[in-house]
Each structure stands twice: as C-alpha cells, then as structure tokens.
Amino acid sequence: MEKKLIGIDLGGTTIKFAILTLSGEIQQKWSIKTNILDEGSHIVPDIITSLKHHLKLYEMQPNQFSGIGMGSPGTVDLQKGTVIGAYNLNWKKLQPVKDMIESGLGIPFIIDNDANAAALGERWKGAGENDDEVVFITLGTVVGGGIISNGKLVHGVQAAGEIGHLNVEPEGYLCTCGNHGCLETYASATGIVRVARDLAEEYAGPAELKRLLDDGQDISAKTIFDLAKEDDQLAVMVANQVCNYLGLACANIGNLLNPSFIVIGGGVSAAGKFLLDRVNTSFLKYAFPTVRTTTKLKLAQLGNDAGVIGAASLALMIK
Ligand SMILES: [Zn+2]
Numbered sequence: 001m002e003k004k005l006i007g008i009d010l011g012g013t014t015i016k017f018a019i020l021t022l023s024g025e026i027q028q029k030w031s032i033k034t035n036i037l038d039e040g041s042h043i044v045p046d047i048i049t050s051l052k053h054h055l056k057l058y059e060m061q062p063n064q065f066s067g068i069g070m071g072s073p074g075t076v077d078l079q080k081g082t083v084i085g086a087y088n089l090n091w092k093k094l095q096p097v098k099d100m101i102e103s104g105l106g107i108p109f110i111i112d113n114d115a116n117a118a119a120l121g122e123r124w125k126g127a128g129e130n131d132d133e134v135v136f137i138t139l140g141t142v143v144g145g146g147i148i149s150n151g152k153l154v155h156g157v158q159a160a161g162e163i164g165h166l167n168v169e170p171e172g173y174l175c176t177c178g179n180h181g182c183l184e185t186y187a188s189a190t191g192i193v194r195v196a197r198d199l200a201e202e203y204a205g206p207a208e209l210k211r212l213l214d215d216g217q218d219i220s221a222k223t224i225f226d227l228a229k230e231d232d233q234l235a236v237m238v239a240n241q242v243c244n245y246l247g248l249a250c251a252n253i254g255n256l257l258n259p260s261f262i263v264i265g266g267g268v269s270a271a272g273k274f275l276l277d278r279v280n281t282s283f284l285k286y287a288f289p290t291v292r293t294t295t296k297l298k299l300a301q302l303g304n305d306a307g308v309i310g311a312a313s314l315a316l317m318i319k
Pocket residue numbers: 164165175176177178179182184
C-alpha cells in the first residue's frame with residue numbers, strides 16, 4: 001500500500017493539518033486553535049493529541065506514513081529539529097519539537113520555517129509548476145519568502161530568503177529589524193496602510209481614501225486596493241508606490257537568482273491581477289534584460305493550503 005504524508009502548518013492562531021498522498025493530493029485536512037498560554041508549552045502536546053485522535057478516526061497506523069513535515073515560525077534548527085524565538089507562539093526558549101513528536105507518535109519528523117514550507121507548497125502543487133527555480137514572496141502582516149534553486153530550498157548559513165528585509169529605500173521607514181526602508185515596511189499589510197497615511201497628509205484633492213483616513217476610520221490594505229481598483233486617486237498613488245517597491249525587489253531577486261517564477265502570495269496578494277500588473281511594470285523597468293524575458297511573476301494559487309502541502313513535501317526528503 002502506498003504510504004501517506006502528514007503536513008503541519010503551525011501558526012500563531014491556528015495549527016493546520018493535512019494527510020496527503022505521495023503525489024501531494026490532500027485527502028484529509030483539519031485545524032485546531034493554537035494555545036500559546038504557559039510559554040507555548042501546550043502546542044506540541046496538542047499537536048500529538050490531535051494527530052493521534054485523527055489517525056484513530058481514519059483507522060490509520062503510524063507505519064502507513066513515510067513522515068510528518070512541519071512549517072514553523074521562529075528560528076528552526078533543521079538538523080536538530082528544534083525551534084527558538086517564535087514570539088507569536090510564546091516560544092522564547094528552545095523547543096525540541098522533533099524529539100517530542102517522534103517519541104509521541106513513532107513517525108519520522110522534519111521541520112523548516114513556515115515561509116520555506118509555503119514556498120515548497122507553491123512550487124510543488126501551485127504556481128511554481130514543480131520547477132527547480134522558484135522564489136516565493138508572501139505579503140501578510142510580515143513579508144517573508146522562500147527560495148528554491150536547483151530544486152532545493154536555499155537556507156544559507158542561517159537566514160536566507162529574508163525577502164521582507166531587502167532594502168528598497170535606504171532612508172525609508174524604520175523596520176522592526178532596526179534598519180530603514182526594508183520592503184516589509186512598505187509592502188506588508190500594515191506597511192501599505194502606513195504609506196496611505198503618509199501620502200494622505202500631502203494629498204489635497206478629493207478621494208474616498210483621504211476621507212476615511214481623515215475620519216479616523218480603520219482601513220486595511222484590502223480597503224486601499226479595493227478603492228484603487230475603483231480609481232480613487234489617492235488609493236492609486238498608494239498602490240503604485242507599494243507595487244513599485246515590490247517590483248524593484250522582484251527585479252533584484254530576479255537579477256540574483258533568475259528563477260523561472262517569482263510567486264507572490266499572502267493576504268495582500270488577494271488584490272490579484274491589479275497588483276500583479278503593477279508589480280510587473282516596475283519589475284520590467286528594473287530587471288536585467290535576460291531576466292526580464294526569462295523570469296515570470298505569478299500570483300500564488302494554493303492560498304491557505306500552501307503551508308500544509310509544502311510541509312508534507314519536506315517529509316518526502318526523510319530517508
Ligand atoms: Zn527589516
């Protein structure tokens with residue numbers, strides 16, 4: 001009987017699980033709330049309990065699985081299978097995730113960071129068309145990324161793929177990392193709102209976005225892109241600036257790695273073709289000629305499933 005894979009996408013609010021075939025088709029999926037109380041000490045035991053419960057429910061045995069793969073926030077030690085500094089999980093101290101899960105379930109376990117897992121997912125079953133050269137950018141509350149080159153994730157010494165901290169404006173906004181002008185400060189969900197507030201200060205004409213901001217209303221990146229699509233002049237200015245920085249970052253990524261695809265995902269990418277077309281315009285402006293014609297920008301296709309699918313694909317590497 002063909003073995004199965006388990007993929008886990010560990011996040012600050014939910015933990016997503018899926019059982020997949022070796023070719024990456026999801027057969028079962030479920031999720032549980034992440035309990036970050038008591039320094040996140042319940043998280044791994046909750047994962048083990050939930051997996052045991054579901055294996056029993058589906059009448060499956062540990063030896064039917066070739067492995068469990070997981071994507072996690074924080075700094076992941078790939079060899080030891082540990083995580084440290086995942087602050088949205090309250091994991092300040094070192095967590096021996098691999099040891100706990102393998103001894104709890106008796107199934108081989110492998111872990112990588114969450115952005116890398118999502119990159120693998122989009123590469124395998126999504127916009128990456130299973131190509132060996134794919135870069136994934138996720139635009140959410142933070143901007144993250146994953147690089148697949150020669151068919152393998154690029155890990156560097158410790159922190160390759162920190163696309164959110166590519167510098168796009170050396171004198172720009174202060175970033176959480178301590179630098180100024182990182183892509184994340186402009187193109188994350190909160191960064192986009194920040195750009196809107198700044199441009200609204202100097203904007204004099206009529207614009208619904210200006211009215212909402214002056215009125216003290218809560219606006220989101222979605223509000224801004226929705227208004228831009230309706231040709232609200234201020235919102236269009238914000239979208240153009242954000243997409244210009246994204247295109248510049250994509251051009252730099254393209255010039256460095258010349259991937260077949262740069263895949264743009266995460267919540268902000270829901271702005272769709274409107275966003276992609278603008279990013280592409282600036283990408284074409286800044287990219288090296290050969291890169292312009294050989295690297296293609298695409299929207300992600302798997303949505304929330306990218307994490308579990310990519311995590312499961314990690315388990316294919318377990319020998
Ligand atoms: Zn930064």
